[in-house]
Amino acid sequence: MIQIREKSSSKRLAYLEKAMESLVEEEINRGFVLSFSHPIDNIKSQYIHYENIVEVDNNYFNIAYYVPRRSEDGELMIDVECEHVSYDLNDPEYDLEFFTVDGTPTQILTQLLAGTPFTIGTVEFSNIETFSIQEKASRRLILVQLAEYLGGELLFEKYKISLLQRRGSKTGVEFRLGKNNLGVEKIVDAREKVNGLPKISYGLNYVELSTLTEYGKLEKVQLGDDCRLIDRGLNIKSDVRVVKYSYNPVRKVISRVELQNFTETILDTINTIERSTVIKDKLYYGIRIGPNVGFESVRSDKKSRSVMNADEFKFQRGDGEGNWIEDTLYANADGTMVLAGIYTGELQAEQIVAGTIDANTINIINLNASNIVTGTLDANVIDVINLNADNITSGSINANIIDVYNLNADNIVTGELYAIDIYGSTIQGSTIIGGQILANTDIDITRDLKVGRNIYLEQGTNNSKRIEFADNSLGAYIQYYPSGLLDIFSWGDVTLESNRNMIIKAFDDLKINAYNVVLPDFSYIGSISSNNFIATFADIREYADSLMVQHIQQYHS
CATH class of the missing domain: 3.30.200 (Phosphorylase Kinase; domain 1)
Structure with missing residues (x-):
C-alpha cells in the first residue's frame, strides 16, 4: 500500500x-x-x-x-x-569540499552524517581505515564511495543507514524457462571489460512465485541474492547475483531483475590514502582544479589554502568553516605583491621600495639592503636582529615598539618617528636626522647623554616645565612655572656643595622657611670679619659670663 x-x-x-x-x-x-x-x-x-x-x-x-x-x-x-x-544527502547544503577521516567505519560514518537527520544502523566493518575524497562531492556520493572502498553494501531503511558486508543470501532460486522465466536478455558489452573479458549481464522478467502459497519463501527473491539462470536456447547456464530489483509494491506478480556474474563498483573514482603512509591526526590537503580559481589546495581543517592561476598566486587564512578571511601572501601578474602577518627569516635585496608598508608585526632576523625607501611604514611591532643598509629613508615610521639588536646605516632619514618604546643594543650611523622623535613613555639610555648646546623643555601640565628624578619610593624634581616661580623639591635631603665660594643672589628678600636653620660654626653675614660674625646663644652667654667676671673683678673685689 x-x-x-x-x-x-x-x-x-x-x-x-x-x-x-x-x-x-x-x-x-x-x-x-x-x-x-x-x-x-x-x-x-x-x-x-x-x-x-x-x-x-x-x-x-x-x-x-x-x-x-x-x-x-x-x-x-x-x-x-x-x-x-x-x-536528501545530495542537497548542496550538505556538500563537502573534501573529506578525510582516520578511524573505524562507524567513526567515519558518524562524521559523514553529522548535521543531517540520518542515523547509523548496523556496521559490519571494524578495522581502522583512512578514507579520503579529494574533491567537492555530495554526502550521498561519498557514502556510496565509502561502501565500495570497504567492499560493502548499503541498506537504507527510512532515515537509518546500515553498512553491510553483503546484502542478500544464497537462496537456491533458479530462473528457468517454463518455470518463472518470462523473458531474458543477455547483454554482451565489449566496450567494457571484466577481468579482460567483455562485460555480460542479464535482464529478466519473471513471475513472483513467492506470492503463491505452494512456493512461499522458497522462491522469494531479494536484492543481492545469489541465484542460478538457465536458458538452453541462449546457451545460458550461470550462477548470477541480483544487482538490481524492480517490483510492483501494490501487486507483486511480475517483477524484473538485473543479474550479473560480477560486482561492478566505482572504486576507480575514489581517491584513497594507504593507511601505512598516514600519521594519525595529521593534516591533509584537498587538491582540485577548476575554471574559477585554477589550481587550489585546501588544508583539511579549512584554516589554510593556496590558489594559483595565470593571473595570481596567494596563500590565505581560513576560519575553519570554509571562509577565507585574509591573504597572507598575494602576488599577481601586474607585479603586485602583498605580505601580511609575521615574516621570520632572512631578507636580502638591492633595493626595498614601497609607498606604504602596513603590518601588525615585522619580524626579521637579517635585513640587508643598499636602500630601504618607504613613504609610510606602519606596524604594531618592528623586530629586527640585524639591519644593514646604506640608506634608510621613510616619510613616516609609526610603531608601538621598534626593537633592533643591531642597526647599521650611513644615513637614517625620516620626517617623523613615532614609537612608545625604541630599544637598540647598538645604533650606529654617520648621520641620524629626525624631524621629530616622540616617545609616549620612556627613553632609556644606559650610557652618557651628551648635548652640544641647550636643552629646551616644552610646556607641560599647567603650562609648567619640569625635570623629574623618579625613584620607586622617593624622588625629586625641578619645576618652573610661567609666573617665574622655580621649585626645587626632594623627598630626601638636598645638598648644595661647592669646592669654592657659593654665592646666592636675590634682587629682593632671601627667605628661608624651615622648622630649624642649622648654620656651621664660624658663620658670617656680609664678609668674613669679626664684626660680621654670627654669634650663637652659647657665644652670647659665654661673652656675658666673661663680662660679668670682669665687672666683679673690677668693681667688687
Whole structure:
C-alpha cells in the first residue's frame, strides 16, 4: 500500500488505493526510486506535493517530480516520480569540499552524517581505515564511495543507514524457462571489460512465485541474492547475483531483475590514502582544479589554502568553516605583491621600495639592503636582529615598539618617528636626522647623554616645565612655572656643595622657611670679619659670663 505522509512530522495524510503502474526500483549502492500514477480526484491527489513524502514497504521516498495530465480518453491523471529520502544527502547544503577521516567505519560514518537527520544502523566493518575524497562531492556520493572502498553494501531503511558486508543470501532460486522465466536478455558489452573479458549481464522478467502459497519463501527473491539462470536456447547456464530489483509494491506478480556474474563498483573514482603512509591526526590537503580559481589546495581543517592561476598566486587564512578571511601572501601578474602577518627569516635585496608598508608585526632576523625607501611604514611591532643598509629613508615610521639588536646605516632619514618604546643594543650611523622623535613613555639610555648646546623643555601640565628624578619610593624634581616661580623639591635631603665660594643672589628678600636653620660654626653675614660674625646663644652667654667676671673683678673685689 502506498501512503502519503507529512515530511516534518511523518503524520499520515492519505492512503492511495487507486495508485496504478507502481514500481519500486533499487540497485546495489546506486539508485533507489519509486514511480506511480494516480487519478486526480481533489481528495487524495491533493496531498501529492513535493513537501510531503511517500511510504512504501516501510520505507520513505521524497516526491521529486510529478506531471498532472489529461489522458486520451479524457481522464485526469498525475504521474509521480519519487526518490528515497537518502537522496536528501545530495542537497548542496550538505556538500563537502573534501573529506578525510582516520578511524573505524562507524567513526567515519558518524562524521559523514553529522548535521543531517540520518542515523547509523548496523556496521559490519571494524578495522581502522583512512578514507579520503579529494574533491567537492555530495554526502550521498561519498557514502556510496565509502561502501565500495570497504567492499560493502548499503541498506537504507527510512532515515537509518546500515553498512553491510553483503546484502542478500544464497537462496537456491533458479530462473528457468517454463518455470518463472518470462523473458531474458543477455547483454554482451565489449566496450567494457571484466577481468579482460567483455562485460555480460542479464535482464529478466519473471513471475513472483513467492506470492503463491505452494512456493512461499522458497522462491522469494531479494536484492543481492545469489541465484542460478538457465536458458538452453541462449546457451545460458550461470550462477548470477541480483544487482538490481524492480517490483510492483501494490501487486507483486511480475517483477524484473538485473543479474550479473560480477560486482561492478566505482572504486576507480575514489581517491584513497594507504593507511601505512598516514600519521594519525595529521593534516591533509584537498587538491582540485577548476575554471574559477585554477589550481587550489585546501588544508583539511579549512584554516589554510593556496590558489594559483595565470593571473595570481596567494596563500590565505581560513576560519575553519570554509571562509577565507585574509591573504597572507598575494602576488599577481601586474607585479603586485602583498605580505601580511609575521615574516621570520632572512631578507636580502638591492633595493626595498614601497609607498606604504602596513603590518601588525615585522619580524626579521637579517635585513640587508643598499636602500630601504618607504613613504609610510606602519606596524604594531618592528623586530629586527640585524639591519644593514646604506640608506634608510621613510616619510613616516609609526610603531608601538621598534626593537633592533643591531642597526647599521650611513644615513637614517625620516620626517617623523613615532614609537612608545625604541630599544637598540647598538645604533650606529654617520648621520641620524629626525624631524621629530616622540616617545609616549620612556627613553632609556644606559650610557652618557651628551648635548652640544641647550636643552629646551616644552610646556607641560599647567603650562609648567619640569625635570623629574623618579625613584620607586622617593624622588625629586625641578619645576618652573610661567609666573617665574622655580621649585626645587626632594623627598630626601638636598645638598648644595661647592669646592669654592657659593654665592646666592636675590634682587629682593632671601627667605628661608624651615622648622630649624642649622648654620656651621664660624658663620658670617656680609664678609668674613669679626664684626660680621654670627654669634650663637652659647657665644652670647659665654661673652656675658666673661663680662660679668670682669665687672666683679673690677668693681667688687
